[in-house]
Amino acid sequence: MARTILTALVSAAVMGVGSYAASAATLDDVKAKGFVQCGVNTGLAGFAAPNASGDWSGFDVDYCKAIAAAVFGDATKVKYTPLSAKERFPALQSGEVDVLARNTTWSINRDTALGFNFRPVNYYDGQGFMVRKELDVKSALELSGAAVCVQTGTTTELNLADYFKANNLQYNPVVFEKLEEVNAAYDAGRCDVYTTDQSGLYSLRLTLSKPDDHIVLPEIISKEPLAPAVRQGDDQWFDIVSWVHYALVQAEEFGVTQANVEEMKKSANPDVQRFLGVEADSKIGTDLGLTNEWAVNIVKAVGNYGEVFDRNIGAGSPLKIERGLNALWNKGGLQYAPPVR
Amino acid sequence: MAIGVTNVPERSKSSGSIINDPQVRGIFYQAITIIILAALIYWIVDNTVDNLRRANIASGYDFLRSRAGFDVGQSLISFTSDSTYGRALLVGFINTLLVAITGIITATIIGFLVGIGRLSHNWIIAKLSLAYVEVFRNIPPLLVIFFWYSGVLSILPQARDALALPFDIFLSNRGVAFPRPVAGEGAEYTLLAFIIAIAASVFFTRYARQRQLATGERLPVLWTVLGLIIGLPLITFLVTGAPIGFDVPVAGKFNLTGGSVVGPEFMSLFLALSFYTAAFIAEIVRAGIRGVSKGQTEAAHALGIRPSLTTRLVVVPQAMRIIIPPLTSQYLNLTKNSSLAVAIGYADLVAVGGTILNQTGQSIEVVSIWLIVYLSLSLATSLFMNWYNARMALVER
Structure with missing residues (x-):
């Protein structure tokens, strides 16, 4: 809370400094200070969570x-800045973080007005729903009258209202600011239903006292x-953040892995070489402002x-989420990178 | 005061240079301060506007008229996701007021009891009161809130196995559900009788006081007023055929349905704020009573006034003059501490405002609304308490 107010006020008062940096080249700032300040979730297993020794993974x-x-x-x-749903936008607006990689939904409002x-x-x-098995609920349409735990300040909260209204169902929202508080309340039986993104539900189920229930x-x-999100007005930084993702996808498509990347440099395939x-005379990275x-x-x-996915949330992790829509485009999914050329 | 001014020797004219003139110098420094302050404010505002524009962030208060799109769990007025952001803030404001007012009343009652308890000659009562004050005064209010919230949640049964209390009251981890009276035909007469009873009571109290001043005769004010306020509506209620039904809570698939429910969020916040602030009020009350000179009591006893009357007519009125100013601060603290509601998901002004802040991204606007509302609440409380203080102040004749 204090941080939100502080951030808002600081962004108001000192935006002279903060935004000056923001509208100018974020890349230069990042290089000058020697690290990327990354806004992440306060703790969502598989996506961003600190381990016992304080190292972040996900x-x-x-x-x-x-x-x-x-x-x-x-x-x-x-450097990581753990942010609640409510804190994340002021933190990015004010320049407290350089990039927000915090399972954040892309919507038109956030893309424009924010x-x-x-x-x-x-x-x-x-977005999905999780309930206790003992309630014997088979479909979300049977949830009329339920108390629903939800994190405030999310698109989830708005979708929930819309879904129940559209289907003419009653519900009682129980809202918290932090994910940990929502978990605790659901685990304690304060509410019957837990709603958030389905990936989140699988992740959160692991942290409950009896996941199988x-x-x-x-x-x-x-x-x-x-x-991931960045501030408007810095196309270079926007390009870098975008192409980091495309590079990950492209690498999977080419079959370049952590283990074989040095070997693949000798590949005869000109696409892979590029x-x-x-x-020779490659400008593939320097045009981005990188090497x-x-x-x-x-x-x-x-x-x-694919390796990032499997290690953190897929088959190689306790979450065991299917690739589904997140498979490569040529394997029935939606992950597609523009040509690196 | 006028006499004092004319008696001051005219120093300023006697010293030669204008630079050494204390009055001129005073004005000079004040002017400098104001100019710096104005420049600072101008710089902040200008910078903010400029940067908001540069960062492509829409600003202004127009968003208050847009559809909210989210629901609020606890609301005293009707609110759906179709209502506006402005109405959502109003819901939050009313919830803040609700917990502040009920909290202030309860904290005052507990505080006065414990404060008087600390002065008791009964060893156990005095020590229990001491323990209460030391425990609650030394724990941060947020922990007290968590104590009640987590305590309540973990001990109480699930909604489907709700603890059934007499009068169809149910206790579960979803809160306290109780029957809600539903007004039938003719119920308005009972309400009317109640209003008449209050008016009559006020009238009778005034009459009794005048009568006592004039003749010295004392009328049984307390009993008459109680009889009027309880009796008149009760008789009307029975005569009109008891036209009030009750909407009784019954177990539904998930929750108890029907009746009224006070959620655990409100309960824990209300209890925590009341208990926490009461510890401070207790100390203020004790200080106030101790602050009345012992000679006052002895003089009253010497005049043959009974101990109970001595407390009521001599000690307490003088103690109140000491108690009220610090009591005001505690009321303000309680109101401001109610913003800790956000930690347990009670939909107060800060919680609802935070949601709006996030959905719209209008951080500066929402924060400014928070500041203005809390400032107004605090000023209103102060004004009221100052008025009360002036009434209780020693009237010098």
Whole structure:
């Protein structure tokens, strides 16, 4: 709370400094201070959560690392700012963070009125519901009269209102500011239903006292394209953040992995050579304001998109989320990178 | 005061240079301060406007008229997702007022009891009161709120196994559900009788005082007023055929349906704020009573006034003069502490404003509304307490 007010006031008062930096080249700022300041979730297993020794890991955290790797060639040059749903936008607006990689839904309002730019959707999500098995609910349409736990200040809260209104169902919202508070309230039985993005539900179920007592209902009631966000007015930085994602996707498409990236540099395929910056007179990275090694550095640091996905939220993680919409375009999904050329 | 001014020797004219003139110098420094302050404010506002425009952030208060799109769990007035952001803020404001007013009343009652308890000659009561004050005064209010909220949540049963209390009251981790009276035909007569009873009571109290001043005879004011306020509506209620039904809570699939529910968020915030602030009020009351000179009591006893009357007519009126100013500060603290509601999801002004801030991105506008509302609330409380203080102040004749 204090931080939100402070951020708002600081953004009002000192925006002279903050926004000056924002409208100018964020890349130069980042290089000057020597690290990327990355806004992440306060704790969502699989996406961004600190471990026992305080090191952050997760899907979104890997994006922060990938950006640092692209800029510095060193994935450790990141500082994380854990942000609640409510704190995230003022923090980005005021320049407290350089990029927001915090499972944030891209919407027109956020893209325009809030002054942000979202681009590469790094995770196609949708809002779902979780209930206790003992309630014997099979569909979200049976939820009339339920108390619903939801995090405030999210698109989730708005979709929830719209869905229940459209289906003429009654409900009683129980809202909290922090994800941890929502979890605790749901676990304690303060509400019957927990709603958030489906990926989040799978992640949160693991943290409940008895995960097996809960089921995620089949309905998906919204489109939630999660994307990293930057401030408007700095196209170069926007391009870098976008192309970090495209590089991850492209690497998966080419079959470039963390393990074989050095080997792939010798590939005969000119597309791969160009992508990895080994083509003669390559300007593939310098045009972005980075080095030609940028894609190599990203893959060395975190692997390709498929590896990032599997390690944090997919088959190789406790969450075991299917690739689904997040498979590559040529495997029935929506993940598609523009040509690196 | 006028006499004092003419007696001051005219220093300013005696000293030669204008630079050494204290009056001129005073004005000079004040002017400098005001200019710096104005420049600072201008710089902040100008910078903000300029940067908001540069960052492509829409600003202004027009968003208050847009559709909110979210629902609020606890609301005293009707609110749906179709209502406006402005109305959502109003809901939050009313919720803040509700918890502040009920909290102030309860804290005052507990505070006075404990404060008097600390002065009790009964060892156990005095020590219990001391323990109460020391425990609640030394814990941060947020922890007290969490204590009640988590305590309430973890101990109480699920809604479907709600604890049934007498009079169809149900207790569960969803709060306290109780029957809601539903007015039937003719119920308005009972309300009318109640209003008449209050008016009659005020009238009778005034009459009794005049009568006592004139003749010295004392009328049984308390009993008459109680009889009027309870009796008259009750008789009307029975005569018109008891036209009030009750909407009783019954177990639904998820929650209890029907009746009225006071949620655990409100309960824990209300209890925590009341108990926390009461500890401070207790100390203020004790200080106030201690502050009345012992000679006053002894003089009253010497005049043959009974101890109970001595307390009521001699000690308390003088103690109140000491108690009221710091009491005002505690009321203001309680009102401001109610913004801790955000931690447990009670829909107060800060919680609702925070949601709006997030949905619209209008941080500066929402923060300014918060500041103005809390400032107005505090000033209103201060004004009222100052008025009350002036009434209670020693009338010098």
